[in-house]
Amino acid sequence: METSHVSALQLKHAGLERQIQDELNRPLPDLAMIQQLKRRKLRIKEELAHI
Structure with a gap:
């Protein structure tokens, strides 16, 4: 799996965490x-775990 894909998933994960905290x-x-x-x-976490 490409590291750019992993990075994108990690960024998405962090963004969701930030949205949850804001809410x-x-x-x-x-x-x-x-x-x-x-x-x-x-x-996203599950997808990262399968990589």
Whole structure:
């Protein structure tokens, strides 16, 4: 697997983590959005684990 693909996945993973933290820091976090972001982050993590 290309390292650029791994880097892209890692950047996406970090971006999702940042979005989750931003949402959690809001006065009224959107829990449904947080769940969706966490699922996307998990899929990226699983993909990275298979590389």
